[in-house]
Amino acid sequence: MWVRRMRYSVEEKGTKVIVRGIADFNLKETFESGQCFRWNEEDDGSYTGVAYDRVVNVKLEGDTLIIDNTNLTDFYDIWFDYFDLGRDYGQIKESLSKDPVLKEAIKFGQGIRILRQDTWETLVSFIVSQNNRIPQIKKVIENLATSFGNPIEYKGKIYYTFPKPEELVMYDVETIAKTRCGFRAKYIFDAASKVFSGEINLLKLHEYSTSEIRDILMTINGVGPKVADCVILYSIGRYDTFPTDVWIKRIVEHLYLKREGTPVEIQLFAIDKFGDLSGFAQQYLFYYGREMGKKIFGERKK
DNA sequence: CGCCAGGGCTAGC
DNA sequence: GCTAGCCATGGC
Numbered sequence: 001m002w003v004r005r006m007r008y009s010v011e012e013k014g015t016k017v018i019v020r021g022i023a024d025f026n027l028k029e030t031f032e033s034g035q036c037f038r039w040n041e042e043d044d045g046s047y048t049g050v051a052y053d054r055v056v057n058v059k060l061e062g063d064t065l066i067i068d069n070t071n072l073t074d075f076y077d078i079w080f081d082y083f084d085l086g087r088d089y090g091q092i093k094e095s096l097s098k099d100p101v102l103k104e105a106i107k108f109g110q111g112i113r114i115l116r117q118d119t120w121e122t123l124v125s126f127i128v129s130q131n132n133r134i135p136q137i138k139k140v141i142e143n144l145a146t147s148f149g150n151p152i153e154y155k156g157k158i159y160y161t162f163p164k165p166e167e168l169v170m171y172d173v174e175t176i177a178k179t180r181c182g183f184r185a186k187y188i189f190d191a192a193s194k195v196f197s198g199e200i201n202l203l204k205l206h207e208y209s210t211s212e213i214r215d216i217l218m219t220i221n222g223v224g225p226k227v228a229d230c231v232i233l234y235s236i237g238r239y240d241t242f243p244t245d246v247w248i249k250r251i252v253e254h255l256y257l258k259r260e261g262t263p264v265e266i267q268l269f270a271i272d273k274f275g276d277l278s279g280f281a282q283q284y285l286f287y288y289g290r291e292m293g294k295k296i297f298g299e300r301k302k
Numbered sequence: 303c304g305c306c307a308g309g310g311c312t313a314g315c
Numbered sequence: 316g317c318t319a320g321c322c323a324t325g326g327c
Contacts, residue, residue: 034308126308126309127309129307129308129309130307130308130309130310131306131307131308131309131310131322131323132307132308132309132323132324132325133306133307133308133325133326134307134308135325135326136307136324136325136326137307137308139325140324177323180323180324180325181323181324182322182323182324182325183321183322183323183324184322184323185323187310221310221311222309222310222311223309223310224309224310224311225309225310226308226309226310227308227309227310230308243308244308245308245309246307246308246309247308248308286308290308
């Protein structure tokens, strides 16, 4: 019900696809809301990133989205869904704004969208994220790509695709650890092994219920509730999911509960409150909490 | 130096 | 079922 036919005009021009009629989209808010790790800002405010074995540059000028180094086929096959362009975020924000806290949070990230990312890359990225900081997560993911991915050129620079399971299982844990991923190397290897062997079929996850997907992902060593929920939200697109990390826990405790709670309690509270829009609410609250900074939450214990 | 990071595993109750 | 201690690495 939250997917409405959006009215865009789409035009291919040289190496670019130009989309007019874009609303509720801000590149910085979307790329820096902690859901993805391979987009980097250029001097002109555009972002260059690698996803689905492609490197593109995206720029927003008013209501016009310009995607460079692509074509119409890729736009409809990949980028339309990747940027969630079929969804009316205006309606989502309107509905969530009935909650006064969310109404305030949304002001800080009016242009946040939830990207539809590749499941394998999302899985590994959030394995890397555990007990780690975002700049370090980005470095490790780049190391994985340059070490084990394939080179692709764009504007005279070499970028690297994210390595597939079959490109990782041929190495051992010690080699994977050279990417500075630390103790997570064995987790990455186990994920690659289970996907490569077919024990876990990422392409069929969407056929299962959310809790079944959770159970399947958590059979991987190093994948717990938080990592599984991030995969479910950011790549499967189940929006009744509320990934609960230390930050969102502090934020919910501070803004709603007015007391401390367990992660499970926080999650159940949020999903009960936000329902099918929980994932969006989480993203707005997370960005809001991070923008408000450690001044408010920093001194609290986890 | 110690502390902690978008967690999860393990051992010990 | 619950939790404290641990985990690699790096920034402060």
